[in-house]
Amino acid sequence: MSKVLLVVGHPDLSRSMANKALVDAVRELAHVTVHDLYATYPDFQIDVDAEQALLADHDVIVFQHPVFWYNTTPLLKQWQDKVFTLGWAFTLDGSPSRLAGKKAIVAVTAGVPADHYTPEGSNQATLETLLSNWHATLRLCQFDIQPMVKLYGTAFGLSDQDLTTAAKQYSELLAAFAA
Incomplete structure (x- = not known):
């Protein structure tokens, strides 16, 4: 069974609809450790040794x-x-x-609908293009990079059903690492 570390970087998870739903969907999975950075470090004083120990102790980040x-x-x-x-x-x-060989997944939420993140859309680029720094960082750290998880429209147009479906899919994805 792979141990999964979920590093959450939302400034106020309790007030988030989408990020909170995703976290809540996986919180009870026995092999998943939820690590809320803003709750752990409200003063932004990061304990590097503790963070590196967490990373070392998990197989999927x-x-x-x-x-x-x-x-x-x-x-x-x-x-x-x-x-x-x-x-x-x-x-x-x-x-x-x-970190070499550990699996890494970037899971992001975007306020606007997916069509904004296309070459023809208002952002004129995909999320993968705009967040290419993630790919470069994970590659440098020798992670086994997995496909990005994207949830669009969280501020505009995401229905309750869409959010429920996304949370279920997220839970299934992380649950698959228990096998």
């Missing part, structure tokens, strides 16, 4: 956050800067990092 100005949230970005250190999270000589 899920990075979940809302899209903030085509990027991660501020604390999740700071977490990356502090925790993904040279010699631990990545190397420059090609030798294995401590």
Whole structure:
């Protein structure tokens, strides 16, 4: 059974509709550890050793956050800067990092509908293109990169049924790692 670490980077999970629904859908899975960065570090003082120990202890790392100005949230970005250190999270000589081979999933929520994230849409780019820094970071850290999980329209146009379906699919995805 693979142990899954869900690193949640939402500034106020209790007030979130979409991110909270996704987290709540997997919270009871025995092999999933939910790690809410904003609840753990309200002062933004990240305990790097504790975070690296959490990462080392899990096989699958899920990075979940809302899209903030085509990027991660501020604390999740700071977490990356502090925790993904040279010699631990990545190397420059090609030798294995401590994260090499672990599966990584980026799960994001976007306020606007999916058609905004197309070359023809208002953002003129896909989420994968706008968040390509994630792919580069995960590749450098030698993760086994899994497909991105995307939930669109969370601020405009997401029905209760759509949210329920997305939460169920998220739970099924993370539950599959228990096999």
